[in-house]
Amino acid sequence: xxxxSAKTNQQDGSHSLSTGDEESDSPCIGVCTTLYDxxxxxxxxxxxxxxxxxxxxxxxxxSVWKRIREDGTAMRFQRQAxxxxxxxx
Numbered sequence: 692x693x694x695x696s697a698k699t700n701q702q703d704g705s706h707s708l709s710t711g712d713e714e715s716d717s718p719c720i721g722v723c724t725t726l727y728d729x730x731x732x733x734x735x736x737x738x739x740x741x742x743x744x745x746x747x748x749x750x751x752x753x754s755v756w757k758r759i760r761e762d763g764t765a766m767r768f769q770r771q772a773x774x775x776x777x778x779x780x
Contacts, residue, residue: 718756
């Protein structure tokens with residue numbers, strides 16, 4: 692119906708759980724697992740960061756985002772890499 696609403700959904704990060712996009716406030720992709728340590732394999736955050744995320748300042752969130760992007764091992768980033776490759780083909 693309204694083409695503006697589709698654009699809004701993409702900008703507000705509402706699809707971040709399914710796509711792992713960078714529009715979301717939270718790195719969460721809905722794949723929460725901490726099998727062998729206290730780092731979520733889905734998003735790369737520590738248990739403390741996950742549980743306190745809503746209380747973090749923007750500066751604290753940016754710091755976490757920077758660290759997990761630099762690390763790049765979380766499923767969030769593996770999923771993004773696969774999607775980027777499929778678009779390149």
